[in-house]
Amino acid sequence: MKILVIEDEIDLQQSIKESLVKEDYLVETASDYHSAIEKVFVYQYDCILLDIMLPHGSGLDILDELKQAGKTENIIIISARNSLDDKLKGLELGADDYLTKPFHLAELNARVKAVLRRKNLAGENGIAFKNTRLDISERLFFVNGQNISLNRKEFDILYYFLLNKKRLVTKTGLAEYVWGDNSDQADNLDFVYYQIKNLRKKLQDAQAEIEIESVYGIGYKLMEI
Template sequence: MKVLLIEDNKELAASVHDYLAREGYICEVSYTVNDAQEKLHLFQYDCILLDIMLPDGNGLALLEFVRSENIQSGILIISAKNALDDRINGLESGADDYLTKPFHLSELHARLRAIFRRKKLDGTNIVTFNEFILNTDTLEASVNGTVLDITRKEFDLLLYFLVNKNRVLSRQSIAAHLWGDYTDDLSNFDFVYQHVKNLRKKISAAEGTDYIDTVYGLGYKFNSAKE
């Protein structure tokens, strides 16, 4: 999962960032509305953690921006205990959930996972397609009943393909989704090719169909129509 945390309390932001990183997520941080808007223009995120009170504006205005731009990220509002009106307004404006400060990081994690399941996985932790079964709780992927010996990045890559079936995914978008927006400055994305190659090899070893097509000059597509 790729998360954008919008929070001006740098100590809290560091705690959330480090916790989510240990859980294997890509977590990027914005401390202001302006920086968050720039990131949201350039990159895609599965979920947004949104503080209401920010130094250069109100988080609710940023929420309206997200919805007006048709950004399909899940949104979890982080608010102070006494900000009931802001939480209500946020939910009515399209936020998926809210969490009051202070909170336990484990609860934050659980809320994020629940939003991701609802938004991306139809409310389940099991993703299936033909001979593929992925469990997002255990991070296990199986093909034809054989559990694949894959890395966390390869699991996330396969899940990214399945969630975006039949869409052309550029090498840059794959890199940014799995490794973060710092990859925007890289001169090439050969490491994406290597991960795709390794994933294909492991799927073939389990006698699975290689649905991953190379779209030359652009990237890759998980072709669900392939027999």
């Protein structure tokens, strides 16, 4: 799962990033309005942590642009401004939660998990499809109730497929989601193919009633067997 931290206080930004990485999230950062706008409109994120006061612009303006573009990201405002007007404006523009600085990182992590459950998983802790279930909180995968070991990348790939089951997932989109914007620097996407190959074998060996189909030259689809 992929999170963007938009925060200009570098020490706080790094503390948040380190805390979320320990929870096995893929975390990217932006420190000002312009770099934040570029990332939110180029890449896809499961959750965005957004400071209101940024160099060269406001986090509320970012929210407004996302709303106008119809992008329904999971957004938690993190701000030193404990203003009712700011909270109401942020929620009106589409923010899902508002956390006032200073805050405990454990509370932030809990808020992130709650937003993901509420928006992506309809309040549940996992996703079930046919005879499989992905437990998001514990990062476990089950086939017919039996735990199947997945590495971090395999888990994130399967999560992305389950969120987009029966829909086309491009190789580029999958690479950006699981490996982050650093995937743009890769000479090819062979690393995606190898992870998909390993995941397919695990699904087959476990007799999962789902499979990852290739769409020649474009990407993949997760389908039921």
